[in-house]
Amino acid sequence: MSATQVEILESVSRFLQRSHGLYIDGRWQESTAAGRMAVWNPADGRQIASVADASADDVNRAVNSARHAFESRIWADMLPAIRERVLLRFADLVEQHAEELAQLETLEQGKSIAISRAFELGCTLNWMRYTAGLTTKISGRTLELSIPMPEGARYQAWTRKEPTGVVAGIVPWNFPLMIGMWKVMPALAAGCVIVIKPSETTPLTLLRVAELASEAGVPDGVFNVVTGQGSTCGAALVNHPAVAKVSFTGSTQTGKQIARSAADRLTRVTLELGGKNPALVLKDADPVLVVEGLMTGSFLNQGQVCAASSRIYIEAPLFDRLTADFEQAVKSLKVGPGLDASAHINPVVSLAHQHKIGAFIDEARASGATLLSGDAGPGNGGFYVAPTLVVNPDAGLRLVREEVFGPVINLVRVADAAEGLRLANDTEYGLTASVWTQNLGQALDYSARLQAGTVWINSHTLIDANLPFGGMKQSGTGRDFGPDWLDGYCEEKSVCVRY
Ligand code: NAD
Numbered sequence: 001m002s003a004t005q006v007e008i009l010e011s012v013s014r015f016l017q018r019s020h021g022l023y024i025d026g027r028w029q030e031s032t033a034a035g036r037m038a039v040w041n042p043a044d045g046r047q048i049a050s051v052a053d054a055s056a057d058d059v060n061r062a063v064n065s066a067r068h069a070f071e072s073r074i075w076a077d078m079l080p081a082i083r084e085r086v087l088l089r090f091a092d093l094v095e096q097h098a099e100e101l102a103q104l105e106t107l108e109q110g111k112s113i114a115i116s117r118a119f120e121l122g123c124t125l126n127w128m129r130y131t132a133g134l135t136t137k138i139s140g141r142t143l144e145l146s147i148p149m150p151e152g153a154r155y156q157a158w159t160r161k162e163p164t165g166v167v168a169g170i171v172p173w174n175f176p177l178m179i180g181m182w183k184v185m186p187a188l189a190a191g192c193v194i195v196i197k198p199s200e201t202t203p204l205t206l207l208r209v210a211e212l213a214s215e216a217g218v219p220d221g222v223f224n225v226v227t228g229q230g231s232t233c234g235a236a237l238v239n240h241p242a243v244a245k246v247s248f249t250g251s252t253q254t255g256k257q258i259a260r261s262a263a264d265r266l267t268r269v270t271l272e273l274g275g276k277n278p279a280l281v282l283k284d285a286d287p288v289l290v291v292e293g294l295m296t297g298s299f300l301n302q303g304q305v306c307a308a309s310s311r312i313y314i315e316a317p318l319f320d321r322l323t324a325d326f327e328q329a330v331k332s333l334k335v336g337p338g339l340d341a342s343a344h345i346n347p348v349v350s351l352a353h354q355h356k357i358g359a360f361i362d363e364a365r366a367s368g369a370t371l372l373s374g375d376a377g378p379g380n381g382g383f384y385v386a387p388t389l390v391v392n393p394d395a396g397l398r399l400v401r402e403e404v405f406g407p408v409i410n411l412v413r414v415a416d417a418a419e420g421l422r423l424a425n426d427t428e429y430g431l432t433a434s435v436w437t438q439n440l441g442q443a444l445d446y447s448a449r450l451q452a453g454t455v456w457i458n459s460h461t462l463i464d465a466n467l468p469f470g471g472m473k474q475s476g477t478g479r480d481f482g483p484d485w486l487d488g489y490c491e492e493k494s495v496c497v498r499y
Contacts, residue, residue, distance in 0.1 A: 049204060062195045326411060345374070361390075
């Protein structure tokens, strides 16, 4: 083993060997379905575990357990300060198991252990504690009224926030633990109960934290995990009549399907969907800052980040210099397994995803676009994709218009900032964007004119628990994070008193 290779903890090996069931009503339960789903290690293409492929009956059992817990009011009526303390204890337990969870995440998802430690655990813990703190800040308003009848009557009114009920959380595979906790924590802080379904590709870490939630004192039935396919288990969950709110993160295609089925029952939905995020580099930008910021903004987690910059529009005077600098940066990246802490780029999540990204690259190559690629990675059966720059691709190519979700970015020369802005906004998505300039006026103007839920000035992809996040256009509806985050998990009730 090399000095930079991480040694797997005994607790991780033991967890992988378990026969994983479903976490319902505070305990492990068997699925009624015979089938299992394999979990693969993207670094070598080998199976590391298997999990239950839950049936609609299993989902029904989980939702009924959640409904029962909600109706008992055991969680919603707990004093907010006590609920907060339970959630803080939950965060402490996740922190105590941080290395175990980071290793599990790298093993199932492929990402660098450094990213698992810093983001899936480090940032998740910040989010968990931030959200736990919101438990004691739920508040309404008092309202003055002008109701004129009957004569002489007076009124006083206020609003109160009440937990919505049973939440269905549906999670993608790119940040399984972090995004999972972006659903669990606000739901629980608001007094809701949750049934969460991780991606079929990356189910392990959410299963592990379910036990920690119980250990922290989250009552039975309040936090349930079902594993299974999207089209069966996921669909049964979002269509269950007892589900009051769906919090979905994933592709725009699946998000639309969920919105359509939620419409039938007017189930509340938050949709955090895909992005095809532009970076607009103006001619006065600092080239060193641009390359440093957009290498991270584009290649973090192999580009499998909804917010990642993937279309970089550069004003003509800086284009050649920046293309050369990006090429040098990409060629210096070491490609290797996530458990090798010295590797910068790691495998993508699955064989199917590797093939999908390959098809985008092949199409660009066939069109005659210039491709500048780095290291292709070890040829050991792992799902590697070489980090790649596509220079001045044809604007109609799929890789310009669709989300690749891989280590592939486009560099495009634009005559001036106005052309850059037009091309940046020429997309059906609106998740994130960035503008790079040293001119304050330009920075403010372009941050207002870029059509995206989040715009960064001189950085990209960096998010924070206190900064609302979500999409415009086809990138979703609703906002996560920030001081108003729990509003998405509450009903606002108006109370009016005559006196
Ligand atoms: P996906 O849409 O294929 O799957 C997401 C989840 O939905 C999985 O758990 C899947 O099993 C489930 N699912 C699939 N069909 C379903 C159905 N009919 N009913 C209910 N659930 C169903 O997405 P993915 O490939 O796992 O994730 C990548 C996508 O997620 C990208 O498009 C990325 O941009 C997006 N994403 C968005 C954000 C954001 O905050 N906006 C964050 C991360 C990822």
